[in-house]
Amino acid sequence: MEGKKIRVLIAKPxxxxxxxxxxxxxxxxxxxxxxxxxxxxxxxxxxxxxxAIQEDVDVIGLSILSGAHTHLFPKVMELLKENNVxxxxxxxxxxxxxxxxxxxxxxxxxxxxxPGTDTRDxxxxxxxxxx
Amino acid sequence: xxxxxxxxxTNGDRRAAAKLITLVENNFSQAQDILKKIYNYxxxxxxxxxxxxxxxxxxxxTDKITKILRGQGKTVGIIAIDPTSPFTGGALxxxxxxxQDLSLDKxxxxxxxxxRGHLGGLSQATQATVKILDALGKDVIFIETVGVxxxxxxxxxxxxxxxxxxxxxxGDDIQIIKAGIMEIGDIFVINKADKEGYERLATEIEMxxxxxxxxxxxxxxxxxxxxxxxxxxxxxxxINRHIEYLKESGELEQRRRESVxxxxxxxxxxxxxEILSTFIDNGFLNKIVTKIVKREEDPYTAVExxxxxxVHSYTKGGVKxxxxx
Numbered sequence: 433m434e435g436k437k438i439r440v441l442i443a444k445p446x447x448x449x450x451x452x453x454x455x456x457x458x459x460x461x462x463x464x465x466x467x468x469x470x471x472x473x474x475x476x477x478x479x480x481x482x483x484a485i486q487e488d489v490d491v492i493g494l495s496i497l498s499g500a501h502t503h504l505f506p507k508v509m510e511l512l513k514e515n516n517v518x519x520x521x522x523x524x525x526x527x528x529x530x531x532x533x534x535x536x537x538x539x540x541x542x543x544x545x546x547p548g549t550d551t552r553d554x555x556x557x558x559x560x561x562x563x
Numbered sequence: 564x565x566x567x568x569x570x571x572x573t574n575g576d577r578r579a580a581a582k583l584i585t586l587v588e589n590n591f592s593q594a595q596d597i598l599k600k601i602y603n604y605x606x607x608x609x610x611x612x613x614x615x616x617x618x619x620x621x622x623x624x625t626d627k628i629t630k631i632l633r634g635q636g637k638t639v640g641i642i643a644i645d646p647t648s649p650f651t652g653g654a655l656x657x658x659x660x661x662x663q664d665l666s667l668d669k670x671x672x673x674x675x676x677x678x679r680g681h682l683g684g685l686s687q688a689t690q691a692t693v694k695i696l697d698a699l700g701k702d703v704i705f706i707e708t709v710g711v712x713x714x715x716x717x718x719x720x721x722x723x724x725x726x727x728x729x730x731x732x733x734g735d736d737i738q739i740i741k742a743g744i745m746e747i748g749d750i751f752v753i754n755k756a757d758k759e760g761y762e763r764l765a766t767e768i769e770m771x772x773x774x775x776x777x778x779x780x781x782x783x784x785x786x787x788x789x790x791x792x793x794x795x796x797x798x799x800x801x802i803n804r805h806i807e808y809l810k811e812s813g814e815l816e817q818r819r820r821e822s823v824x825x826x827x828x829x830x831x832x833x834x835x836x837e838i839l840s841t842f843i844d845n846g847f848l849n850k851i852v853t854k855i856v857k858r859e860e861d862p863y864t865a866v867e868x869x870x871x872x873x874v875h876s877y878t879k880g881g882v883k884x885x886x887x888x
Binding site for chain 2: 439458463465467468469470474476478486487488516517
């Protein structure tokens with residue numbers, strides 16, 4: 433019964449309804465022995481941060497394909513700070529142009545995984561970051 | 564340090580509660596020092612178990628009842644349990660999908676948990692989490708279990724009222740909810756009652772209930788279509804009626820006594836397991852294993868001897884009999 437398990441919240445903010453990518457990542461993380469909380473579509477940043485607090489997750493993974501990443505990521509980061517839980521690692525995935533990535537990292541997003549990323553790389557990244 | 568955490572939780576600090584639940588899951592013995600101090604603040608919440616086969620609508624029903632309770636000004640805690648994969652140790656916890664609107668309500672605290680190798684049974688962690696949410700001030704706590712295996716039977720010993728949810732059209736309907744599980748429901752719900760096969764399932768459940776021994780409480784069989792909010796108010800009414808019955812008949816106290824007994828038994832088992840593993844150093848154990856493998860000794864005699872040694876050294880060395888109560 434003892435032993436730490438990495439807990440990850442996979443959330444899908446924004447208005448688009450494509451959650452295939454989020455589900456693939458959720459499944460891969462589960463198969464890597466993590467506990468993945470999946471919340472479904474159309475989550476607001478407020479919902480995501482509150483869920484992260486209650487579930488006491490180590491990592492939040494945001495999947496965004498709507499193009500609203502430049503708004504949604506900073507908003508989540510801001511709310512994490514407001515709630516004193518900025519120790520939660522935030523990663524992102526989806527359709528995010530290369531040129532936007534430095535900007536997102538500047539606000540505190542740990543890493544962005546664009547389409548075509550090997551799920552093993554995501555797993556490795558999380559395992560190294562959480563330890 | 565411990566008192567500070569306890570104070571935070573009893574003052575409604577969600578983050579402190581969430582952190583303590585994590586500690587309970589990861590390192591129970593460490594969490595126990597805090598749990599000891601929390602115990603005094605518990606016992607006020609009503610604990611309702613929601614169980615049934617996968618896909619029957621447990622999360623949706625929980626979501627809808629919670630909304631009514633919130634309308635009445637009651638605060639709610641929800642523990643949603645999903646299975647851990649026995650192969651990878653990982654889990655996909657998806658009960659929140661059906662409870663999205665609740666996530667911003669500060670009067671609701673939802674925690675997803677995985678069974679973590681407890682063979683489908685309710686873990687110590689679940690029982691401790693009930694206490695933490697109780698201390699956090701939640702009036703009603705729902706435990707939503709995986710619809711298969713031992714957890715159904717365990718939930719009875721933790722919950723005040725058990726709601727068993729089934730649905731029509733799952734092949735051999737009653738198959739899923741028979742064997743041991745039928746006996747644990749205080750209230751039966753047939754969800755998705757607009758589906759074909761409702762009448763038959765209802766009749767089958769009623770017929771099985773006719774065989775029940777308890778003459779004082781006949782579990783009602785209710786009809787719901789949770790997604791459309793049909794029958795949810797009636798369900799809540801029946802839950803309240805059951806609680807009233809428990810109080811009047813004295814069964815509530817009896818159930819809570821059983822629950823404490825069960826928990827003590829579990830804790831003792833865990834503690835002895837730990838004592839065992841630290842007591843028996845590998846060299847000693849290996850010698851015995853070698854003997855057994857060579858058929859010089861059988862495992863039953865070996866364990867008998869081992870138990871004697873353990874009890875002896877433990878009573879001599881450690882157990883104090885200075886309790887006067």
